[in-house]
Amino acid sequence: MAELMKIRTKLVDGSAHIVVLIIHPMETGQRKDPRSGQAYPAHFIQSVTASINDKPVLVAQWGPAISKNPLLGFRVKGAKAGDSLVIAWEDNKGEKARATATIA
Amino acid sequence: MNQLRRLILKGGAGGGALACALAAGLLRPSAAFAAEWNKPAFEAKAVADALKHIAAAGATESAEILIKAPDIAENGAVVPIEVTSRIADAESIALMVEKNPFPLLAYVDLANGAEAYLNTRCKMGQTSVVKVVVKAGGKHYIASREIKVTIGGCGG
Numbered sequence: 001m002a003e004l005m006k007i008r009t010k011l012v013d014g015s016a017h018i019v020v021l022i023i024h025p026m027e028t029g030q031r032k033d034p035r036s037g038q039a040y041p042a043h044f045i046q047s048v049t050a051s052i053n054d055k056p057v058l059v060a061q062w063g064p065a066i067s068k069n070p071l072l073g074f075r076v077k078g079a080k081a082g083d084s085l086v087i088a089w090e091d092n093k094g095e096k097a098r099a100t101a102t103i104a
Numbered sequence: 105m106n107q108l109r110r111l112i113l114k115g116g117a118g119g120g121a122l123a124c125a126l127a128a129g130l131l132r133p134s135a136a137f138a139a140e141w142n143k144p145a146f147e148a149k150a151v152a153d154a155l156k157h158i159a160a161a162g163a164t165e166s167a168e169i170l171i172k173a174p175d176i177a178e179n180g181a182v183v184p185i186e187v188t189s190r191i192a193d194a195e196s197i198a199l200m201v202e203k204n205p206f207p208l209l210a211y212v213d214l215a216n217g218a219e220a221y222l223n224t225r226c227k228m229g230q231t232s233v234v235k236v237v238v239k240a241g242g243k244h245y246i247a248s249r250e251i252k253v254t255i256g257g258c259g260g
Contacts, residue, residue, distance in 0.1 A: 015219060028227070030205065046141045052216070059213040063146045065204050065227045067182045073223025076216075 005087060005099040016079035016103050018050070020072045020087050028064040048072060048089040052079050052103070079103050146208050151200055151235060154208040158198055160237045163244035166191065169236050171249040180228040180253040187222045191240040194220030198239075203232035228253045 004023035009016055022045065029042025044064040050057050050072075057076050083103045090096040145157030155161045172186035187197060197220065199209040209226050220238060228234075231252045238245045 019223070055216045057214070057216045057218040059215070061141050061146070061211045063206055063209050065201065065206065065209045067225040067227055071184075071223065071225050073186070073221075074212075075219040075221045077219055078217040 005097060007085065007087060007099060007101040009085065009101060009103045011079075011081060011103065015075050015077040016052075016083075016085075017075050018073065018085065018103075020048075020050070022048075022070050022072070022089060022097075024068070024070060024089075024091065026064065026066055026068045026070060030064075043091060043093055045070065045089045045091045048087065050074065051086050052076060052083050054084075054086075142211060145211065146206060148208060149206060151202050151207045154200060154206075155237070158208070158211060158237070160198065160239065160244040160246070163237055163246035166238070166245035166247055169238050169245060169247035171234060171236055171247060173234065173249060173251050175250075176252045176254065177228065178254050180230070180255055182225050183228050183251060183253070184223075184225050185234065187220075187236050187238075189220035189236075189238045189240070189245075191220065191238055191245055193241045194238055195241075196239040197222050198237040199224070199226065200235040200237070201226065201228050201232050202235060204229050207235075 006021040008019045024045055025043055026045065027040050027043040029039060031040050032038065033040060042064055044066070045062050048060040048062065058074050060072065081104055085101045085103055086098065088096065088098040142157060145154050148154040148157055155163065168190040170188045173184060177183040185199065187199070189197070194214055196211065196213045198211045200207040201209060210224065212222055214220065228251065233248050233250050235246060235248045
């Protein structure tokens with residue numbers, strides 16, 4: 001199971017610019033195996049939550065049409081250097097991952 | 105964490121109601137603040153239905169929502185979309201691609217200082233209008249923009 005997540009943060013004018021890259025297949029369930037004609041089963045992230053210092057700042061619900069290896073960029077006003085950032089996701093198969101970073 | 109999950113899943117499959125309840129409790133620690141996945145909205149096949157399910161039917165057109173995206177996307181599997189809203193008190197942002205099999209792409213709730221900004225990459229089956237719905241101050245605002253796609257990113 002891919003548990004890779006890359007998190008990049010940058011402080012610009014008192015707001016934290018955060019970019020998260022998640023490694024995930026994001027299978028829509030519509031793509032077919034050319035040999036068997038069977039559709040690959042859907043496998044995609046349904047929810048992503050971001051919290052700073054244990055307070056949720058962003059709760060995303062995703063459909064399967066978000067690209068493979070999804071990118072999520074967002075900005076949080078008032079975040080300071082040293083604040084702790086937690087990103088957690090869960091997909092439609094119940095797989096989940098969590099990553100932490102410090103805002104710098 | 106994964107091993108624990110596997111154990112719990114095994115227990116659940118064995119038929120113990122207690123194990124099931126435990127699994128449900130342990131697997132959803134985020135449920136306290138994460139809204140349940142809005143299944144009807146994500147499975148809606150038309151923009152109007154999806155709008156209804158996110159309670160945004162009748163959203164007002166707004167020029168204060170900026171959608172930054174390529175006019176022509178060569179690869180429909182990866183279309184970068186950047187949304188910025190200048191409407192004060194944004195609470196949520198929803199992204200939709202009109203001609204995708206399921207138009208709703210993402211529904212994002214913002215809280216505790218998160219700005220009305222979102223950057224993501226999505227799949228587009230064909231040339232389509234992209235719609236962004238921003239909820240601000242209890243009202244819904246909508247903006248759209250067409251993106252031309254040369255190679256679709258949905259089928260196979």
